[in-house]
Amino acid sequence: MPPSRALPALLRTVLRSTNPSLSFHHHHQTRLLSAYGYEQAKVLGLTSLGEPKDVLKLHSHSISPPHGDALTLRFLASPINPADINQIQGVYPTKPTFTTTLGTAEPLAVGGNEGVAEVIAKGGNVKGVEKGDWVIMRKQGFGTWRTHAQTTMDDLVVIKDREGLKPEQVGTVSVNPMTAYRMLKDFVTMKEGDWFIQNGANSGVGRAAIQLGRLWGLKSINIVRKRDSRMEELKQELQGLGADVVVTDDEVESKGFRDQVKEITNGGREDIRLGLNCVGGSIVNSMAKQLASGGHIVTYGAMSKKPVSLPTGLLIFKDIHFDGFWVSRWSEKHPVEKEACVKEVLDLTRQGKFKDVPMDAVKWEYRTKQEELVKAVQGTLEGYRSGKGIFVFGET
Numbered sequence: 001m002p003p004s005r006a007l008p009a010l011l012r013t014v015l016r017s018t019n020p021s022l023s024f025h026h027h028h029q030t031r032l033l034s035a036y037g038y039e040q041a042k043v044l045g046l047t048s049l050g051e052p053k054d055v056l057k058l059h060s061h062s063i064s065p066p067h068g069d070a071l072t073l074r075f076l077a078s079p080i081n082p083a084d085i086n087q088i089q090g091v092y093p094t095k096p097t098f099t100t101t102l103g104t105a106e107p108l109a110v111g112g113n114e115g116v117a118e119v120i121a122k123g124g125n126v127k128g129v130e131k132g133d134w135v136i137m138r139k140q141g142f143g144t145w146r147t148h149a150q151t152t153m154d155d156l157v158v159i160k161d162r163e164g165l166k167p168e169q170v171g172t173v174s175v176n177p178m179t180a181y182r183m184l185k186d187f188v189t190m191k192e193g194d195w196f197i198q199n200g201a202n203s204g205v206g207r208a209a210i211q212l213g214r215l216w217g218l219k220s221i222n223i224v225r226k227r228d229s230r231m232e233e234l235k236q237e238l239q240g241l242g243a244d245v246v247v248t249d250d251e252v253e254s255k256g257f258r259d260q261v262k263e264i265t266n267g268g269r270e271d272i273r274l275g276l277n278c279v280g281g282s283i284v285n286s287m288a289k290q291l292a293s294g295g296h297i298v299t300y301g302a303m304s305k306k307p308v309s310l311p312t313g314l315l316i317f318k319d320i321h322f323d324g325f326w327v328s329r330w331s332e333k334h335p336v337e338k339e340a341c342v343k344e345v346l347d348l349t350r351q352g353k354f355k356d357v358p359m360d361a362v363k364w365e366y367r368t369k370q371e372e373l374v375k376a377v378q379g380t381l382e383g384y385r386s387g388k389g390i391f392v393f394g395e396t
């Protein structure tokens, strides 16, 4: 039987006298029931697809003590990525995972795909992880906008060394940095001093590409959308991460861009061999035209929702290749490399060589209201943001 949320005062006193480490919180809604090994969990989830503001609801359920292969997690940080929104809207290739195991009459899916959690209890058969260890999700579709979850090791990657790392850093390592890493490595063999060009350069992926590129001796031309305020600050911010050149989309689409690029690349003697496309639309043409023969444009996002249309000469005579990258597919195919890649980026983070993106932390406490959480998710759809939305769990 799930324990009652409001424990009578006498019972609380008795429990505390038998176990002094127990604590009780005297908020409106009394929390803490781990005396029984039960956890009261909350999830931000959906029972039907649609706009986040219309379909996301906060739902509570209780989690029993783990047995056998099961372990119980307490979430620490879960980002709100653009793909999470697309998934809720139903316009993403993978649908949210709907289930009735969380005690709802209708199947419910928990939002979010990325995050970091702490193991708080484990069943007798669980090996390779201890209480207190941090874990991230092995695959898409776990549902990370939740205070607690019960699962098995198949779904998890253990972070073996979390020394000096913040939950926000570990909780955002497996999508954006991984995407940037693979796109820079897996499509074109580049040597030190080669250039790449990217749009959406101030996105999470873009910032990761700037930094990894710099560490690997690559130079970057970075395109951001022109904005009325904070343009110079944004340029400087990206240059601080290692961007060689920062240009606006307006400049790229203007006539003078070709000459500008020539100047940047030592009279055209240094090759631009790779383009990373986060945005779509006509800007991709302007980027492709700057590539050396045989170069690749790798598309990973479609932030403008505009298609890419190409002059055929780029394909026939310049042999420009157009590829796509999807980190979910890559991670499923390469679980071992994924772990190695996560470790490498976290090591760089710890050494101060890889900075996390600006974040808008949304604190999720036991008493945080549904509307605050939903607002943060809905806000992710707006452009010109100051930081990536991320749920950071406090006392849950």
Ligand SMILES: NC(=O)c1ccc[n+]([C@@H]2O[C@H](COP(=O)([O-])OP(=O)(O)OC[C@H]3O[C@@H](n4cnc5c(N)ncnc54)[C@H](OP(=O)(O)O)[C@@H]3O)[C@@H](O)[C@H]2O)c1
Residues within 6 Å of the ligand: 081, 082, 083, 175, 176, 179, 200, 201, 202, 203, 204, 205, 206, 224, 225, 278, 279, 299, 300, 301, 302, 303, 304, 305, 325, 326, 327, 328, 382, 383, 384, 385, 388
């Ligand atoms: N394929 C994959 O495996 C993979 C992996 C990770 C991410 N992604 C995709 O990559 C994209 C970026 O993700 P993220 O987490 O890095 O995002 P993010 O940090 O939230 O950044 C969003 C970026 O998109 C730009 N943007 C927003 N609306 C735009 C519009 N209408 N036109 C042009 N640019 C616009 C923003 O520029 P402003 O500052 O100017 O608004 C910003 O640079 C998303 O589409 C995401 O789904 C794909």
